[in-house]
Amino acid sequence: MDFRKINEEIWDKNVDNQDIWTMPVSSKEVMKAKEGDWKIVLTPTKEVPREWFPKELTGKDVLCLASGGGQQGPIMAALGANVTVFDNSQNQLNQDIMVAKRDNLIIKTVQGDMKDLSMFANESFDFIVHPWSNCYIDNVLPVWKEAYRVLRHGGILISGFANPIEYIFDLKNINEDKLVVRHKIPYSDLTSISQEELKEFVIGQGEAIAFGHTLHDQIQGQIDAGFLIAGFYEDKGGTVLDSYIESAIATKAVKL
Numbered sequence: 696m697d698f699r700k701i702n703e704e705i706w707d708k709n710v711d712n713q714d715i716w717t718m719p720v721s722s723k724e725v726m727k728a729k730e731g732d733w734k735i736v737l738t739p740t741k742e743v744p745r746e747w748f749p750k751e752l753t754g755k756d757v758l759c760l761a762s763g764g765g766q767q768g769p770i771m772a773a774l775g776a777n778v779t780v781f782d783n784s785q786n787q788l789n790q791d792i793m794v795a796k797r798d799n800l801i802i803k804t805v806q807g808d809m810k811d812l813s814m815f816a817n818e819s820f821d822f823i824v825h826p827w828s829n830c831y832i833d834n835v836l837p838v839w840k841e842a843y844r845v846l847r848h849g850g851i852l853i854s855g856f857a858n859p860i861e862y863i864f865d866l867k868n869i870n871e872d873k874l875v876v877r878h879k880i881p882y883s884d885l886t887s888i889s890q891e892e893l894k895e896f897v898i899g900q901g902e903a904i905a906f907g908h909t910l911h912d913q914i915q916g917q918i919d920a921g922f923l924i925a926g927f928y929e930d931k932g933g934t935v936l937d938s939y940i941e942s943a944i945a946t947k948a949v950k951l
């Protein structure tokens with residue numbers, strides 16, 4: 696199954712359906728960012744601490760990785776960075792293009808798979824913003840390796856991703872706010888559930904095909920790629936689990 700193609704179509708539709716992760720920033724937010732008043736998120740609610748960003752973003756080469764939707768890219772561009780927004784969904788990229796035209800920003804957009812950044816030269820970015828999205832790929836290790844390759848030394852990668860605990864529960868029950876433990880981690884919508892369940896509870900609900908990666912792949916995977924993990928926080932994941940545990944994670948990683 697070409698899950699990347701299916702996820703492209705689902706995220707294209709999410710834009711038509713005004714899913715929260717496809718809603719671009721307003722002109723007011725862009726204007727305020729130009730005046731120094733801004734925030735971005737990598738996870739559902741908490742804003743990224745200011746000390747996770749380079750002191751000065753003007754003139755910095757910033758890659759917003761799997762970050763279409765007109766959110767992080769326009770804010771980075773308003774701060775004077777040279778921004779490239781990379782995403783699998785053209786409709787998501789169109790949101791960045793729309794904001795750029797509307798608010799007079801320069802934003803380059805590239806459509807592709809986050810596991811393959813071969814269109815970018817080694818050491819061509821200073822900062823990578825990688826919001827919650829690696830649940831849509833079957834293997835996160837190539838992303839950490841590619842991010843490391845395209846960053847300059849001293850460059851920073853900030854990422855948001857899911858605690859795999861989100862994926863141990865039965866989908867049908869979790870949709871009804873019931874927590875029934877069922878799955879092993881790593882989880883895959885392609886192999887952990889039946890084709891019927893995939894059709895009914897994932898694709899049929901307009902959900903993109905998802906994968907629950909181990910914390911080893913999420914954290915040690917970054918370290919193995921060469922990064923030093925220099926920051927960490929947790930946030931609400933936006934599911935029924937929020938009453939028990941914050942299931943979203945953000946990390947700051949530095950290429951020394």
Ligand SMILES: C[S@@+](CC[C@H](N)C(=O)[O-])C[C@H]1O[C@@H](n2cnc3c(N)ncnc32)[C@H](O)[C@@H]1O
Binds near residue numbers: 717
């Ligand atoms: C939850 S949204 C995150 C973007 C959003 N700007 C935000 O504020 O968090 C997930 C994004 O990942 C993108 N995506 C999914 N699979 C991808 C892949 N294989 N390569 C690149 N982007 C992908 C989707 O198209 C979607 O725009």
